Amino acid sequence: MKLGPYRKIALDGLWHNNQALVALLGLCPLLAVSSTVVNSLGLGLATTVALVFSNGVVSLIRNRITPDVRLPVFVLVIAANVTVIELLMNAFFHDLYKILGIFIPLIVTNCAIIGRAEAFASKNAVDRAVLDGLFMGLGFTAALVALGAFREIVGTGALLNRAELMFGETARNWSVRIIENYDGFLLAILPPGAFIGLGLIIALKNVIDARAKVRAQAAAGQPVAFTPAVRKA
Template sequence: MNPIKEIAWQGLWKNNPGLVQLLGLCPLLAVSNTLTNALGLGLATLVVLVSSNVLVSLLRSYIPSDVRIPIYVMIIAALVTCVQLLVNAYAYGLYLSLGIFLPLIVTNCVIIGRAEAFASKNSLSHAAFDGLMMSVGFLLVLCLLGGTRELLGQGTLFDGAELLLGDWATMLRMQLWQVESPFLLALLPPGAFIAMGLLIAAKNAMNDKVEAAVAPKKETVKVERARVTN
């Protein structure tokens, strides 16, 4: 597998930040009660992660190794501040909805982890692509979790989309079924833990199924190679 495909595979599936590394769970579980909140936080994380990877890759030759972690944190904090100010200016409703979890992107282990493990050791293009794939993987988990919880909790999708996209986005709201009262288990943190556990279990089951299907083929290839060698 070439490096680009490997980076994409790692970020989207094999080493997904939310489903495999289990990083950034605090904001992932806390604000994913609606698809709009999940999408907003995911996009903010994407901007920060890609930008931090790019800056760390560009500056890696100038950063002393003994103080690299504090410098990475300073870079990430500066980027998060910029994103926070932009969201405050152009999507104030979403800014209020995300609350403390927007500035807490600074402490998201996905971002500092990719800066240390990948961006500081690889070229600009690979670092930027790694940031994109890791953040897209995180965004997909956020949106899947947020959409599922919103759907089960209140029977809607894209409720409050105007907070992120503007007044025109009210037309995106879909009421798939009517509920007399919200299903609070889905909307509150316990429901987030349950839904997250089910997502992880589903991914592991898919991996096991693929491994079971591939194992006989690998064994056949080994036998054929042994025959050729003999």
Template sequence: MIKEQIKDGLWKQNAGLVQLLGLCPTLAVTVNITNGFALGVATIFVMMLSNISISPIRNYVPESARVPIFILVIAGLVTIVDLSINALSKPLYDALGIFIPLIVTNCIVLARVEAFASKNTTLPSLYDGFFMGLGLTFVLIILGAVREIVGNGTLFQNVHFLIGDKYEFLTIQLFDSSDGFLLAALPPGAFIALSALILFLNLVNQKR
């Protein structure tokens, strides 16, 4: 079963490329790799914790109150992640802005809780949350890398927000930012890059 969950999360049901869930943070945050990676990891934690929190109580939640209870659990977990990021890295917290709290309303999290965790035991639900979140994180990282390189001529910009100021030297300047393609750094560029990734996935699926 875990092999099928890996395939679903990373490819067949990839949240960002196939289900097209959570497009708002996907398009808004991915101006560089650092932001995409950080939001992806935060989403993985929330999805895993939400799934393993909901799964054990799935048989005790009234049908009429399922969605409010699920959202309440997700909101509590997002608050923990939000405060943790604020405590560990204030610059990263400021860079991600409102999109950390918005994980509460992210369709990816609620969809997996509703579709999988509420119908399966704890361990499979844990795997589902992890691999679905990991698939989305890969999309965020790829989008962030493409937009950062094309738009700003850099790679790993602001990586020191994650690992400390002494690692600021890890940022790679590929070419002068004034020579970058501004559209790539703007929301329309995110749409174009995401469309290219979806096209690639569909072409590979058709060839297979």
């Protein structure tokens, strides 16, 4: 079995075509609930499960629906999956479900999910569609968690606050104080802090990509273009 296509799917989902950092899809829930790591992880995993099952079902039925009704059918498939996820979260993670609130059912309207169904799942076999959904979801979750960690540390000086919401009573003492005697920075946990944090994460990714491109060009013996520094008189 050739692993090349599967490796590309994984790298695209996690990095090269990350839905939050490259495609910039699904930003509304990403910015709204990413005030803590636990909130971010909860929404990210719910979105990942929705992506996996929606992609799988869309791939299974892709040859049985006409192009005229494909989008309404895709939305129905996604809505059915999200309804099941919402009910399960309400049953097993009720307190976290109440915090995430409307953003759980709004997964139905997440552009990343309908986009992957239309652009990939409807054109590929089930195994590739499911793998695409998994890694697109994990990439989205990673971006959410990174943003949540940044905002939580800067905003409160701690990490993993209220971890028991997801991991049960055993995680009640998992909170870690990163900055001692810190009064907090309110802007970080407000909506503007989400935009600032996301911008910094995207900038960091762009720097990493640019440096990786330079190293690849140098390794291949290609000329590397440097931007000359501008000196002020």
